[in-house]
Amino acid sequence: MTARALIVPLLNPEVLYDSGSPRFAPPIELDLGGLGVRSLSWWRGSYLVAAGSTAEGGLARLYRWKGAGAQPQLIADAALSGLNPEAFFTAEGNGQILVLSDDGARSVGGKPCKKVKRKKRKSFRGVWLQVPDVASAS
Numbered sequence: 001m002t003a004r005a006l007i008v009p010l011l012n013p014e015v016l017y018d019s020g021s022p023r024f025a026p027p028i029e030l031d032l033g034g035l036g037v038r039s040l041s042w043w044r045g046s047y048l049v050a051a052g053s054t055a056e057g058g059l060a061r062l063y064r065w066k067g068a069g070a071q072p073q074l075i076a077d078a079a080l081s082g083l084n085p086e087a088f089f090t091a092e093g094n095g096q097i098l099v100l101s102d103d104g105a106r107s108v109g110g111k112p113c114k115k116v117k118r119k120k121r122k123s124f125r126g127v128w129l130q131v132p133d134v135a136s137a138s
Contacts, residue, residue, distance in 0.1 A: 039087045043092065046067070048090060049065050059077075060080040085100070101127060
């Protein structure tokens, strides 16, 4: 059996700004092919899930998920090749999403980016990704 990603919904997010106690819904397991959730965002009637390795680098995929009780659908994997998605920005009116890639392991002058001493040589990429027509991916 493939390891599953775990999402635990927060039922009362407003208490994070007050002094209340958070309440959680039962956990939801997602089959993302053994990958973990790197980012999750609501976009055009469903969630987009950036899935990736729990370690640096490795495989990354983009899924569409309609929520509890539904199975995630793979909508892009080759488009994320060479990226280590850490987060993404979704705007309802835009057919593209901005994927933010943690480039800590990417080589800069023969060293991993995160080990480079000069801050000006370190990088974190933002890449615009055209999302496949999610309406037809149902």
